[in-house]
Amino acid sequence: MANFDQETVITEIGKRPMPAAPGNDSLVVIYAKEESLRGKRYKLEKSPLTIGRVPDNDVVLDDDAVSRRHAQVERRGEEWFIVDVGSRNGTLHNEGELAREAALTHGDRIKVGSTIFKYLTGADAESAYFEEVFKLTITDGLTQVNNRRHLDEALEREFLRARRHSRPLSLLVLDIDFFKRINDQYGHLAGDHVLRELASLVQGRVRRDETVARYGGEEFVVLLPETAVDGAVSLAENLRARIEAHSFVFQGVTIPVTVSIGCAEVSAGDGTGPDLFRRADEKLYQAKQGGRNRVCH
Structure with missing residues (x-):
C-alpha cells in the first residue's frame, strides 16, 4: 500500500482540472488553530480541489496531523465528494471517520487535522457564508459553544x-x-x-x-x-x-x-x-x- 506521507499522490496524469458547474459551492473554514484561516472561503471552481500539508495543494494546512496530500474534493456530475487519499490520520465527515469518500450536502462539516471546514451550496450559499463569518465572532468553531x-x-x-x-x-x-x-x-x-x-x-x-x-x-x-x-x-x-x-x-x-x-x-x-x-x-x-x-x- 502506498505511503501518502512520503510519496506524491498522482491522479490521472495529464488530465486537466474539470471546471465545476456554475454556482456558489464552497468550503468555509469554521475552525483553525491558525487564526488567520478562520472564515477563509475556498470556492469550488475546479475539480479536484486538493488539501494537504505541502505547498502544491490548493488548500495548504501547516499542521503535523495533516498528510502531504491528505484529501480532495471532487465533482461528479451534479455532486461534490470529499475523498480521503490515504492520509495517515484520516478525515472526519460530520464527526464520523471517513472510510474513503462521501457525497457532500449543504452544511456538512469536514475535519482535516485540526481544521474544520463547512460545505455551503445552493442559491443561499452567499448569505450562508456571511452568516458563518458572523458566527465565528461569537462561537468557538471546534466545540460550537460560545467563545x-x-x-x-x-x-x-x-x-x-x-x-x-x-x-x-x-x-x-x-x-x-x-x-x-x-x-x-x-x-x-x-x-x-x-x-x-x-x-x-x-x-x-x-x-x-x-x-x-x-x-x-x-x-x-x-x-x-x-x-x-x-x-x-x-x-x-x-x-x-x-x-x-x-x-x-x-x-x-x-x-x-x-x-x-x-x-x-x-x-x-x-x-x-x-x-x-x-x-x-x-x-x-x-x-x-x-x-x-x-x-x-
Missing part, C-alpha cells in the same frame, strides 16, 4: 443586571483534568474529540438563558443568571458526575475523562464581572489542589 468574546459580553451584561435588580448570578469554571496527558497519550485529534463531546454534554444540561462558553484550551465557563450558589453547586456536581460516567470513544478507544469545577456567586465585594470570574477560578484551583475530579465553592 470567550461572547462570554465576556454576557458576563458584563448579566453582572450589571444582577446588581441593578438584586438578583442572584453564579458562574462555573470547568477544566478537564490532565488534558495534556490525553493529548500526549491518544493524540491531538482525540483531544479535539473530547473537547467537542464534553461541550455537547455541558450544553445539553443548561437552560436557554444560561451561557456555555469555551474560555480557552480545555477550560469552559457556565454563566447562570437567576441561580444562587446552592443551585450552581448542584448543577456542577451533576456535570462532574455525568462527565466521569460518560464514555468518550475515539477510533474505538475509550478515553477516561474527569473535570474539576470552581463555583462562585456574585457578592457585595465584586465590583465587576471579572471579579466574579476570578473567585470562581480560585475555587477551580482549590479543586485541582484537592485531588481533581471535584467541585469547590
Whole structure:
C-alpha cells in the first residue's frame, strides 16, 4: 500500500482540472488553530480541489496531523465528494471517520487535522457564508459553544443586571483534568474529540438563558443568571458526575475523562464581572489542589 506521507499522490496524469458547474459551492473554514484561516472561503471552481500539508495543494494546512496530500474534493456530475487519499490520520465527515469518500450536502462539516471546514451550496450559499463569518465572532468553531468574546459580553451584561435588580448570578469554571496527558497519550485529534463531546454534554444540561462558553484550551465557563450558589453547586456536581460516567470513544478507544469545577456567586465585594470570574477560578484551583475530579465553592 502506498505511503501518502512520503510519496506524491498522482491522479490521472495529464488530465486537466474539470471546471465545476456554475454556482456558489464552497468550503468555509469554521475552525483553525491558525487564526488567520478562520472564515477563509475556498470556492469550488475546479475539480479536484486538493488539501494537504505541502505547498502544491490548493488548500495548504501547516499542521503535523495533516498528510502531504491528505484529501480532495471532487465533482461528479451534479455532486461534490470529499475523498480521503490515504492520509495517515484520516478525515472526519460530520464527526464520523471517513472510510474513503462521501457525497457532500449543504452544511456538512469536514475535519482535516485540526481544521474544520463547512460545505455551503445552493442559491443561499452567499448569505450562508456571511452568516458563518458572523458566527465565528461569537462561537468557538471546534466545540460550537460560545467563545470567550461572547462570554465576556454576557458576563458584563448579566453582572450589571444582577446588581441593578438584586438578583442572584453564579458562574462555573470547568477544566478537564490532565488534558495534556490525553493529548500526549491518544493524540491531538482525540483531544479535539473530547473537547467537542464534553461541550455537547455541558450544553445539553443548561437552560436557554444560561451561557456555555469555551474560555480557552480545555477550560469552559457556565454563566447562570437567576441561580444562587446552592443551585450552581448542584448543577456542577451533576456535570462532574455525568462527565466521569460518560464514555468518550475515539477510533474505538475509550478515553477516561474527569473535570474539576470552581463555583462562585456574585457578592457585595465584586465590583465587576471579572471579579466574579476570578473567585470562581480560585475555587477551580482549590479543586485541582484537592485531588481533581471535584467541585469547590
